[in-house]
Amino acid sequence: MATIKLREMQVNQTGVIVSVKGSGELGRRIREMGLVPGKQIKIQGRAPLYDPVSLRIMGFTLTLRNNEADNIQVEVN
Amino acid sequence: MSFAIALAGNPNSGKTTLFNTLTGARQHVGNYPGVTVEKKQGTCTSDAGVFNVVDLPGTYSLTAYSLEEVVARDYLVNESPSIIVNIVDASNLERNLYLSVQFMEMGVPVCVALNMMDVAQKRGIRIDIEKLSQLLNVPVVPTVARSGEGKKELLETIAATIVSNTDKEVAPLKISYGMDIDGALDEMEAIILSDSFLTQNYPARWTALKYLENDQQIIDMGKSANAHVAQTLSKIVNKVTRHLEATLDTHPEGMIADQRYGFINSLLKQNVVTYAYDRNRLEQSDKIDKIVTNRFVGPVIMVAILMGLYHFTFTYGAIPMEWLEAFFGWLGSVADGVLPDGYLKSLVISGIIDGVGGVMGFVPLIMFMFLGISFLEDSGYLARMAFMLDRVFRIFGLHGSSVMAFIVSGGIAGGCAVPGVMATRTLKSPNERLATLLTVPFMNCGAKLPVFALLVAAFFSEYKALVMLGITLISWVGALLVARLLRSTLIRGEATPFVMELPPYRLPTLKGLMIHTWERTSAYVKKAGTVILGISILLWAMMTFPELGSHQKDLFESKRAAFTEEMTASAVEDIMTQDSDVLSPKALALKQALVQIDQEEAQAGLKNSVAGRLGVALEGITRYAGFDWRTNIALVGGFAAKEVVVSTLGTAYSLGEVDPEETGSLSDRLRTAKGWGPLTAFSLIIFTIFYAPCFVTVVCIAKEAGSWKWAAFSVIFNTTLAFGLSVAVYQVGSLIMS
Numbered sequence: 028m029a030t031i032k033l034r035e036m037q038v039n040q041t042g043v044i045v046s047v048k049g050s051g052e053l054g055r056r057i058r059e060m061g062l063v064p065g066k067q068i069k070i071q072g073r074a075p076l077y078d079p080v081s082l083r084i085m086g087f088t089l090t091l092r093n094n095e096a097d098n099i100q101v102e103v104n
Numbered sequence: 105m106s107f108a109i110a111l112a113g114n115p116n117s118g119k120t121t122l123f124n125t126l127t128g129a130r131q132h133v134g135n136y137p138g139v140t141v142e143k144k145q146g147t148c149t150s151d152a153g154v155f156n157v158v159d160l161p162g163t164y165s166l167t168a169y170s171l172e173e174v175v176a177r178d179y180l181v182n183e184s185p186s187i188i189v190n191i192v193d194a195s196n197l198e199r200n201l202y203l204s205v206q207f208m209e210m211g212v213p214v215c216v217a218l219n220m221m222d223v224a225q226k227r228g229i230r231i232d233i234e235k236l237s238q239l240l241n242v243p244v245v246p247t248v249a250r251s252g253e254g255k256k257e258l259l260e261t262i263a264a265t266i267v268s269n270t271d272k273e274v275a276p277l278k279i280s281y282g283m284d285i286d287g288a289l290d291e292m293e294a295i296i297l298s299d300s301f302l303t304q305n306y307p308a309r310w311t312a313l314k315y316l317e318n319d320q321q322i323i324d325m326g327k328s329a330n331a332h333v334a335q336t337l338s339k340i341v342n343k344v345t346r347h348l349e350a351t352l353d354t355h356p357e358g359m360i361a362d363q364r365y366g367f368i369n370s371l372l373k374q375n376v377v378t379y380a381y382d383r384n385r386l387e388q389s390d391k392i393d394k395i396v397t398n399r400f401v402g403p404v405i406m407v408a409i410l411m412g413l414y415h416f417t418f419t420y421g422a423i424p425m426e427w428l429e430a431f432f433g434w435l436g437s438v439a440d441g442v443l444p445d446g447y448l449k450s451l452v453i454s455g456i457i458d459g460v461g462g463v464m465g466f467v468p469l470i471m472f473m474f475l476g477i478s479f480l481e482d483s484g485y486l487a488r489m490a491f492m493l494d495r496v497f498r499i500f501g502l503h504g505s506s507v508m509a510f511i512v513s514g515g516i517a518g519g520c521a522v523p524g525v526m527a528t529r530t531l532k533s534p535n536e537r538l539a540t541l542l543t544v545p546f547m548n549c550g551a552k553l554p555v556f557a558l559l560v561a562a563f564f565s566e567y568k569a570l571v572m573l574g575i576t577l578i579s580w581v582g583a584l585l586v587a588r589l590l591r592s593t594l595i596r597g598e599a600t601p602f603v604m605e606l607p608p609y610r611l612p613t614l615k616g617l618m619i620h621t622w623e624r625t626s627a628y629v630k631k632a633g634t635v636i637l638g639i640s641i642l643l644w645a646m647m648t649f650p651e652l653g654s655h656q657k658d659l660f661e662s663k664r665a666a667f668t669e670e671m672t673a674s675a676v677e678d679i680m681t682q683d684s685d686v687l688s689p690k691a692l693a694l695k696q697a698l699v700q701i702d703q704e705e706a707q708a709g710l711k712n713s714v715a716g717r718l719g720v721a722l723e724g725i726t727r728y729a730g731f732d733w734r735t736n737i738a739l740v741g742g743f744a745a746k747e748v749v750v751s752t753l754g755t756a757y758s759l760g761e762v763d764p765e766e767t768g769s770l771s772d773r774l775r776t777a778k779g780w781g782p783l784t785a786f787s788l789i790i791f792t793i794f795y796a797p798c799f800v801t802v803v804c805i806a807k808e809a810g811s812w813k814w815a816a817f818s819v820i821f822n823t824t825l826a827f828g829l830s831v832a833v834y835q836v837g838s839l840i841m842s
Contacts, residue, residue, distance in 0.1 A: 063365045065366075
């Protein structure tokens, strides 16, 4: 078990969100889409230029940029 | 009896499909008062009476960050509809309920339409509807909006809920947000209630919650309502914030969101929903994405899809286009036969029929293009384009979501900058938004298409699709470079978040596509029918008056007389009306000479008119770009609406035309006209892409940017840029060709 930034996760890797930083608009947008502590995520893929990243959460697909993913700490196996 | 019903829900939850299912064709599109967020309304009848249905903008939350959310919130508060029909995607229950819970916290009457039951079933998601309804304490009706399943039950439930809610306040939902926040909420609620602070419009606890969420709209409202109470509340918020930061390394806003999801999670865990498979297993849609957004294959597919759209539009759209052209041609010849020679005839043929016909002829093209765009939009592919392109857009200081505004404006040729400029509303950052709305008019809107189609047909007919693709690429590159320029000079600032859902691929419904296409096409037709007709007539007048002086007229008359003095009038008439191939060489020569004189006279007349004088005056500068005075007149007209460029060229050249038997298409005329060639055409294409947006767009820019300064900027800057580029193209091209 290790805690890493979401940006560092590999495609197809799964993990559980530990903490979400960020306030204001970015924090709100991240959280309203369900990126809150306790949720399981799975990296689905990356855009052709490796950024943004797409992931599965609560059964749907979400995308965000790498620098936004830096706000999210994930516990991975 | 009639009741106001509001449809609300997440984007991609099938809200619009349900709206279409409920209201059918009985709908109209307008704007919310004061803002330019689209407001769709319609009616449907049920046993209980008439429902006036309003389709609220699709949102994920009810904060004050986006205009859509504020509009939805204000509507619920100010219009107090009889009920909110909250469309919830059953296959995506947890996230969708995040919005539902917020409606319930507002204390507004809610009825849940649990949509996409078929998709949920396919994914092995089972929902205990009765239990969900019981736990949420609102009615829940399963529906499949695409097939209309559950529509009857939904209408019945809405009616029953309205009846049972009469004379009864709906108690707002109370969620526990943890000890610290709950304590603050209680304290604030008491203060709010005792001072009747904003309580006319909002439940007390909700106002307190919004203060904790740092909601700017409510905070501002509070300040002007009662500054003293507002200050007390802010103090409490500050205290909790400091406490949470110190103890839990979080802040109230984050805590509230976490707990809200916690509430939903604990609710669903009570055997409300069970999953047959791993929730994050790859669905069909994700498997498609593996290929479609693949690093190497993805971009290739994207270009192929864009090319396919062109072929679809130009191959199939061209067929009805020819019918319409033929129809207006026929109408012109009928008018020519019926009306006596004079101003009226000239007005009807050159002003009305040529002008409107030239524009209406492109309606099929626009229809086919919108059909294709709607398909891409509804299928979910446009979101993938934003995903793939974001990294690129960011380089230019824009946002992946800017792609929507660019596409609507004509990024895939055939949109309209007016809705495009309006589509920038979904962009949250004022900087990216301003940069986007100033550059989207460079896209190839449906009104520029006729201009390109005309020039391409006349000079590049062998490479139609290739040249049209090239035009699109040029406008994109230009728009992006200008955006970068603006973002590093006049509009500097930080980038905004790209947190976006990739909706599952769905086969669009035929009905949805038809309604979508009809909406956009009819908007174009209305514009063509009214504004364009008026402008056509105005331009006709500008091109007809003032007339040549009698001295000049006599001059042409005497020239004619020199050829025909020995002949009777009827003999001349015979020669002029007979086909050229049955005439004797001598008669043919005479006829050609007379036609020549007529053309010279018409041309002299046009040159002498108001428009001609303006065009001639500008010719001194525009000749560096290869434009003569006729093109200048057309381009000036294009400021009113870009399609006017075509109708003006049509009018200008048919005024110069004498023999009604030789009315080939305008393309044919341009191909044979003096001063025209591929280089002139290309220079004009470049100018058309970049010069001042039409005045409707300019008005929209002023509105959206909140200042006429930016509107004026777009007119002056764009025209200067366009002229510079055209001159470069023409001069360099001339050098290479010589």
